[in-house]
Amino acid sequence: MPVLAIIVFWISTVLAVLGGIGVVASPAPVYSAVSLILTLANLAILYLLLNAQFIAAAQVLIYAGAVMVLFLFVITLLGVRDYRLFGDRQPLQRYGAMLLGALLLAGIIYFVSKSGTGLTGVHSSYNAFQAHKGNVQAFGHELFNGFLLPFEITPFLLVVAMIGAVALGKSTQGSRG
Amino acid sequence: MSSVWFILLLPLFGFLVLSVGSPLPKRAVAVLGPGVVGVAFTAAIVMFFWDYGRHGVTRDAVAYTWIVSGHFVVNFGALIDPLATVMCLIVTGVGFLILLYSVGYMSEDVDFRRFFCYMDLFVFAMLVLVLSDSYLFLLVGWAGVGLTSYLLIGFWYERPAAVAAARQALVVNVIGDWGMMVALFILFLHFHTLQYVPIFKHVPAVLGYDGSTVRIVTLLLLVGAVAKSAQLPLHVWLPNAMEGPTPVSALIHAATMVTAGVYLIARSYPLFHSAPFTQSVVIIIGTCGAFFAATCALANNDIKRVLAYSTMSQIAYMFVGVGAASYASGIFHLTTHAYFKACLFMGAGAVMHALHDNVDIRRMGGLKATMPVTFWCFLIATMAISGVPLLSGFFSKDEIVGSVYLQAQHVGWLWIIWIMLALTAGLTALYMFRLLFMVFLGQERDPELALHAHDPPLVMRLPMMILAVLAVIGGYLAFPGAPNWIGNWLRHSFERFSPVAPAEPATQWASVIIVILTVALGIFAAYRIYYQRRPAPEQVGATAPAIYRLFLNRWYVDGLYDRAVVRPIIVLGLFLSTVVERFVINGLVEGSAAALRDSSRDMRRVQSGYVRNYALSILLGAVLVVGYYVFRR
Amino acid sequence: MTPDASSYLIISAILFTLGTVGVLVRRDPLIIFMCIELMLNSVNLTFVAFSHYLSSADGLIFVFMIMTVAAAEVVVGLALIVSIFRTREDIDVDQLDEMHG
Numbered sequence: 001m002p003v004l005a006i007i008v009f010w011i012s013t014v015l016a017v018l019g020g021i022g023v024v025a026s027p028a029p030v031y032s033a034v035s036l037i038l039t040l041a042n043l044a045i046l047y048l049l050l051n052a053q054f055i056a057a058a059q060v061l062i063y064a065g066a067v068m069v070l071f072l073f074v075i076t077l078l079g080v081r082d083y084r085l086f087g088d089r090q091p092l093q094r095y096g097a098m099l100l101g102a103l104l105l106a107g108i109i110y111f112v113s114k115s116g117t118g119l120t121g122v123h124s125s126y127n128a129f130q131a132h133k134g135n136v137q138a139f140g141h142e143l144f145n146g147f148l149l150p151f152e153i154t155p156f157l158l159v160v161a162m163i164g165a166v167a168l169g170k171s172t173q174g175s176r177g
Numbered sequence: 178m179s180s181v182w183f184i185l186l187l188p189l190f191g192f193l194v195l196s197v198g199s200p201l202p203k204r205a206v207a208v209l210g211p212g213v214v215g216v217a218f219t220a221a222i223v224m225f226f227w228d229y230g231r232h233g234v235t236r237d238a239v240a241y242t243w244i245v246s247g248h249f250v251v252n253f254g255a256l257i258d259p260l261a262t263v264m265c266l267i268v269t270g271v272g273f274l275i276l277l278y279s280v281g282y283m284s285e286d287v288d289f290r291r292f293f294c295y296m297d298l299f300v301f302a303m304l305v306l307v308l309s310d311s312y313l314f315l316l317v318g319w320a321g322v323g324l325t326s327y328l329l330i331g332f333w334y335e336r337p338a339a340v341a342a343a344r345q346a347l348v349v350n351v352i353g354d355w356g357m358m359v360a361l362f363i364l365f366l367h368f369h370t371l372q373y374v375p376i377f378k379h380v381p382a383v384l385g386y387d388g389s390t391v392r393i394v395t396l397l398l399l400v401g402a403v404a405k406s407a408q409l410p411l412h413v414w415l416p417n418a419m420e421g422p423t424p425v426s427a428l429i430h431a432a433t434m435v436t437a438g439v440y441l442i443a444r445s446y447p448l449f450h451s452a453p454f455t456q457s458v459v460i461i462i463g464t465c466g467a468f469f470a471a472t473c474a475l476a477n478n479d480i481k482r483v484l485a486y487s488t489m490s491q492i493a494y495m496f497v498g499v500g501a502a503s504y505a506s507g508i509f510h511l512t513t514h515a516y517f518k519a520c521l522f523m524g525a526g527a528v529m530h531a532l533h534d535n536v537d538i539r540r541m542g543g544l545k546a547t548m549p550v551t552f553w554c555f556l557i558a559t560m561a562i563s564g565v566p567l568l569s570g571f572f573s574k575d576e577i578v579g580s581v582y583l584q585a586q587h588v589g590w591l592w593i594i595w596i597m598l599a600l601t602a603g604l605t606a607l608y609m610f611r612l613l614f615m616v617f618l619g620q621e622r623d624p625e626l627a628l629h630a631h632d633p634p635l636v637m638r639l640p641m642m643i644l645a646v647l648a649v650i651g652g653y654l655a656f657p658g659a660p661n662w663i664g665n666w667l668r669h670s671f672e673r674f675s676p677v678a679p680a681e682p683a684t685q686w687a688s689v690i691i692v693i694l695t696v697a698l699g700i701f702a703a704y705r706i707y708y709q710r711r712p713a714p715e716q717v718g719a720t721a722p723a724i725y726r727l728f729l730n731r732w733y734v735d736g737l738y739d740r741a742v743v744r745p746i747i748v749l750g751l752f753l754s755t756v757v758e759r760f761v762i763n764g765l766v767e768g769s770a771a772a773l774r775d776s777s778r779d780m781r782r783v784q785s786g787y788v789r790n791y792a793l794s795i796l797l798g799a800v801l802v803v804g805y806y807v808f809r810r
Numbered sequence: 811m812t813p814d815a816s817s818y819l820i821i822s823a824i825l826f827t828l829g830t831v832g833v834l835v836r837r838d839p840l841i842i843f844m845c846i847e848l849m850l851n852s853v854n855l856t857f858v859a860f861s862h863y864l865s866s867a868d869g870l871i872f873v874f875m876i877m878t879v880a881a882a883e884v885v886v887g888l889a890l891i892v893s894i895f896r897t898r899e900d901i902d903v904d905q906l907d908e909m910h911g
Contacts, residue, residue: 788903789834789903796830796834
C-alpha cells in the first residue's frame with residue numbers, strides 16, 4: 001500500500017469519527033446533518049481505498065446527495081428546535097446508554113484484536129473478472145448474474161416506500177379538511 | 178383375496194355413513210345397519226368356499242405397510258386360515274341375524290341410528306380382531322370391541338345402573354388390555370416382530386419349551402383373555418353388562434366378543450403349547466369358572482343375568498377345551514354356543530318386550546300359551562345348551578369333556594376336572610330348565626303383567642327361528658363317528674406350526690354316557706322342583722339357606738372386590754380430592770397465580786412507554802450476547 | 811501504520827457505537843434518525859471491508875441493498891416525523907409515551 005494511501009486512510013478515519021461524534025453531540029439537528037455528511041463523505045473515501053468504486057460513487061450520490069438533502073429539507077420544514085443533549089429527564093437512560101455503548105465497543109474491539117488480521121480471499125471468478133475488466137464491471141456482472149432477482153425486487157420496495165410517504169402526507173391533509 | 182377387505186370395510190362403511198347420517202330416515206338406517214353386515218356375511222361365505230375347496234389353505238394378505246422403523250415393520254394385513262374364517266362367519270352371520278332382530282327390538286328407541294352405528298363399529302372391530310395377521314392389530318380390534326362394548330352397555334345413558342356397568346366393564350377390560358400389552362412388549366423384545374407367522378415359527382427356538390419367558394407371556398395373554406371373556410376372577414362385569422339392550426347382550430356378551438379370549442388362546446396355540454404350566458392354569462380357571470357360574474345362575478332371578486352366567490359357564494368350557502389342547506373342540510363349542518346363546522338372548526328379549534322390560538323371572542310364567550314361537554325357540558336352545566343328545570351343544574360339549582377324559586388317563590388330577598365338568602353339565606341343565614319352566618310353563622304369576630304378551634314381529638321371530646334351527650343342526654358338523662368335518666378343517670390351522678396338535682380324539686363313550694346321565698338328572702330335578710311343585714325361589718333357598726345365600730350373592734366375590742379394591746380407591750380418591758386437591762394442587766395453582774399477579778404488577782413499571790428505554794434494553798441484549806462470547810472460554 | 815481488515819472493523823465499531831449511543835440519548839427524532847443512518851453506514855463499511863479482504867462481491871451487493879432499504883426507510887421515516895409534527899406540534903420522543911404500562 002502506498003504511503004499516500006495510508007495517509008489518506010488516517011485522515012479519512014479521523015474525520016469520519018469526528019463527524020460521528022458531531023452527529024451525536026450537536027445541539028441542533030442541522031449541525032448533526034452537516035456532521036453526518038462529513039462522515040458519509042469520508043466513508044466514501046474509505047470505500048475507494050477498499051477498491052469499491054461503484055459503492056463509493058453511490059454513497060456520495062444517494063447518501064450525501066439525496067438522503068441528506070431530504071433531511072435538511074425536513075429540518076427547515078420543521079424549524080430549528082433545541083432539544084438539549086443533557087437537558088434530559090431520564091439520567092439513568094443516558095448513563096446506561098453510555099455504559100452499555102462502551103461495553104459493546106470494548107467487546108467488539110476485543111474480538112477484532114483477538115481474531116487477528118488473517119483474512120485472505122480465495123481466488124474467485126470475481127477476482128479474475130476484476131483484474132481483467134475492472135471493478136465496476138465485475139460488480140455489475142455479479143449483480144446481474146447472481147443477484148438479478150433481488151435487484152429487480154428493490155424497485156418494488158422503493159415504490160412501496162414512496163406510496164407510503166404519499167399516503168402519510170395525504171391522510172393528515174384529509175383529517176384536517 | 179379382495180373379499181377379505183370387502184368383509185372388513187363394509188361394516189366400517191356402515192359405521193361411517195350412520196355416524197354422520199343424521200338426516201337418514203329410520204327405514205334407511207334399518208336397511209343399512211344390518212345390510213352391510215349381511216353383505217359382509219355373503220362375502221365371508223364366498224371366501225369360505227373359495228378356501229374350503231383348497232383344504233383350508235392359509236394365506237397372509239398384506240394390504241399395505243404401515244410403519245417401517247429399522248427392523249420394526251408393521252403391516253396391515255389379514256391372516257386367513259380356517260380359524261379366522263370360522264370366526265369371521267360367526268361374527269358376520271350371527272351378527273347379521275342379531276342386527277336384523279334389533280330392527281324390531283329397537284324400533285321404539287329414539288336413538289335408533291346411534292345403536293346401529295355402534296353395532297356396525299363393533300362388527301368392524303371384531304373382524305379386525307379375528308382377521309388380523311399380527312398381535313398389534315389383534316390388540317387394536319381387542320380395544321375396539323372393548324370400546325364398543327362400553328358404548329353399548331351404557332347405551333341407555335340415562336340409567337345410572339347402565340353407566341356404572343359400562344364403566345365397570347371398561348375398567349375390568351383395561352386390566353386385560355394391560356396384560357395383553359405387556360405380553361406384546363415381551364414378545365416384541367424376543368422376536369422383533371408382532372406378526373403371527375414369524376413368531377409362531379420360532380417359538381420353540383426362541384423361547385424354549387416351558388421356559389419362564391413363555392410362561393410369563395402366556396400368563397399375561399391369559400390375563401387379557403380372562404378379562405375379555407369374563408372368566409374367574411375378572412368375571413364381575415359380565416352380569417352387570419346385561420344393563421345394555423338385549424341384542425347387545427346377544428351379540429357382544431354372548432356370541433362374539435366374550436369368546437375373543439378363546440380365540441386368542443386358540444390363535445396363540447404355539448405359545449401355549451410351549452407352556453404346559455399355563456395350559457394347566459387355563460384348564461383350572463375354566464373348570465372353576467364353569468362350576469362357579471353355573472351355581473350363580475342357579476340362584477339368580479334375572480332372566481338376562483341367568484343367561485349371562487350361563488355364557489360365562491359355557492365360555493369356561495371353551496377355555497377347558499383350548500387349555501386341554503383340543504382347540505378344534507373349543508372353537509366348535511364357540512360356534513354352537515353362538516347359535517344357541519344368541520337364540521336364548523333373543524328369546525329373553527322377546528319376553529322382556531312382551532312384559533314391559535320386566536326381567537324378574539319370579540313374576541313370569543305360563544308364557545307358552547301367548548308366545549308359542551318364542552317358547553319353542555327357547556326350548557330348543559335350552560336343550561342345546563344343556564347338552565340334550567343330538568342337539569348341537571351335546572356334540573360340542575361332549576367333545577371337550579371327552580378330550581379331558583382322554584387326557585385324564587395319563588394325568589391324574591384331570592380326573593377332578595372331568596368330574597367337575599360332568600357335574601357342571603348337570604347343573605347347566607338344571608338352571609336352564611329352571612329358567613324355562615319358570616318363564617314359559619305353569620301358571621302366570623303376574624297376570625296383569627302378561628296381559629298383552631304376544632310373539633314378537635316377524636323381523637324378530639325370523640332370526641330367532643333361524644338360530645334355533647342352527648342350534649339343532651350345528652352339531653352335525655362334528656358328528657361322532659362320521660368324519661369330523663369342522664375338526665378336520667380347523668386342524669389345518671392347528672397343524673401349521675411346529676408343535677403338532679393332537680389328532681381329534683375318538684369319541685369317549687364312557688364320558689358321553691355319564692354326561693348324558695347328569696344332564697338327564699339335571700333336567701329331571703328341574704322338572705320336579707320347578708314344574709311340579711312350582712315353589713317361590715325363596716322356598717327353594719330355605720332348604721339349604723347357607724348355600725342358597727352363597728349362590729345368590731355370587732359367592733360374595735362382588736362384595737369382596739367392593740371392599741378390597743373399590744372402597745380403598747374411593748377413599749384414596751376422597752383423600753386426594755379433599756386434602757391433596759385443596760391444599761397441594763390449589764395451593765400451587767393459586768400460589769403461582771398470585772406470584773404471577775404480583776410480579777406482573779411490579780414488572781408493569783418497566784413498560785415506561787419511552788421508546789428509548791426499549792431501545793436501551795435491546796442494546797443490553799446485544800451487550801449480553803457479546804459478553805457471552807467474550808466470557809465463554 | 812498500514813491499515814488492515816481489523817482497522818476498518820474497529821472504525822466501523824466506533825461509528826456503530828456512536829450511532830447507538832446517539833439513538834439512546836437524544837430526544838430529537840431527526841437526530842435519532844441520523845444516528846440510525848450512521849449505524850447503517852458503519853455496517854456498510856464492514857461489508858465493504860470484508861468484501862475487499864475476502865475477494866468476494868457479495869458484501870458489495872449487500873451494501874447496495876442496504877442503501878436501497880435505507881433510502882426507502884428515510885422516505886417513510888421522515889414522512890412519519892412530519893405527520894407527527896403536524897398533529898402534535900412537538901416531536902420530543904419522550905412526549906410519545908402513550909404506550910406506558
